[in-house]
Amino acid sequence: MKIAFDAKRAAQNRTGLGNYSRFVIEGLSRYYPENEYLLYTPSPQKARLFGSLAERENCTIRYPESFIWKRFPSLWRISGIRKQIKDDQPAIFHGLSNELPLGIEHLKGTKSIVTIHDLIFLRYPEFYTGIDRNIYTYKFHRACQKADCIIAVSECTKRDIIHYFGIPADKIKVIYQGCDESFRHQADQMLKEEAQKRYRLPEKYLLYVGSIESRKNLLLIAKALTKTNCKLPLVAVGKHTPYADKVRQYADQHGLSDRIIMLHDVSFRYFPAIYQMASLFIYPSFFEGFGIPLLEALNSRVPAIGATGSCLEEAGGPDSIYVHPEDDEGLASAIDHVINDTSLQKEMTNRGIEYAARFEQATLSKQTIELYRSLL
Secondary structure (H helix, E strand, O other): OEEEEEOHHHHHOOOHHHHHHHHHHHHHHHHOOOOEEEEEOOOOOOOOOOHHHHHOOOEEEEOOOOHHHHHOHHHHHHHHHHHHHHHHOOOEEEEOOOOOOOOHHHOOOOEEEEEEOOOHHHHOHHHOOHHHHHHHHHHHHHHHHHOOEEEEOOHHHHHHHHHHHOOOHHHEEEOOOOOOHHHHOOOOHHHHHHHHHHOOOOOOOEEEEOOOOHHHOHHHHHHHHOOOOOOOOEEEEOOOOHHHHHHHHHHHHOOOOOOEEEEOOOOHHHHHHHHHOOOEEEEOOOOOOOOHHHHHHHHOOOOEEEEOOOOHHHHHOOOOEEEOOOOHHHHHHHHHHHHOOHHHHHHHHHHHHHHHHHHOHHHHHHHHHHHHHHHO
């Protein structure tokens, strides 16, 4: 097959949507090398993150070709891309990040698939501006209507697509996300020592990884630290936002200044080591489409606590612990319970790594290629 992707996020984004896009393309090109993969991305100047994909014989990167679309690459991705897709004649066009080009449904011989990651902007509109909500609603809804098939990254997201957009259930296929394979391998001692020195990590710590924004709910951990008997510090790794200042202010006011360490711009090569040196991972987000950090923790053999109310139970499995995202006392109790029980820690990590096996790249790539074939 000739398979085409909207690969903008794969080329330009270091987090969520970019990681997912690279994971899908890398898995398919590795396990199904007989296919030809076309990666459409709007800007050669910004395409810095393809890595080894740019060197694979079965992957070809496509940029805007005409002068006008080179001048307006964002519009090319929305509309101008259609002519190149028509000329290339792929059997499948896969929009990896919630949207499809205008008019994709009119291209004969090309089936379209869109991956929908979440509808958080409809579930929790208070976290988004009115303009963003309107744009996302239009793009996501239209993509769901025009696509030949929809991939939802969790059962929770599938339910939301049905509820908010009225899409028939049989048009939606759940194929989970995975995480980078580096988390499955033990980081060597030298890398751990390098990470510890570079980021001044304490010997033992609790860990949070994710954007430091209100939806991710880092403040709940700060509140729990005032009520827990556990004296370990918290290392929070994520992009700095104004919400981070709010958490820092709370920490300063409640005697936690030395116990909350925020790290920004951490190199990805250190992430597995930082996870593996943690005593406990905590991810209390109000809502997620999937929750890859929980899966990264399971693969790193770290016991994990997530939040109820979205899909985190799907990512963390039945042997992680979950608390309500507004229950700081419940989180404090859960932290103490895990930290003080070494046998529980061992049980959580052993069962967690078994659960994480279902999200391996080979498994998810097989599910994806089988979906492609079913459309042809």
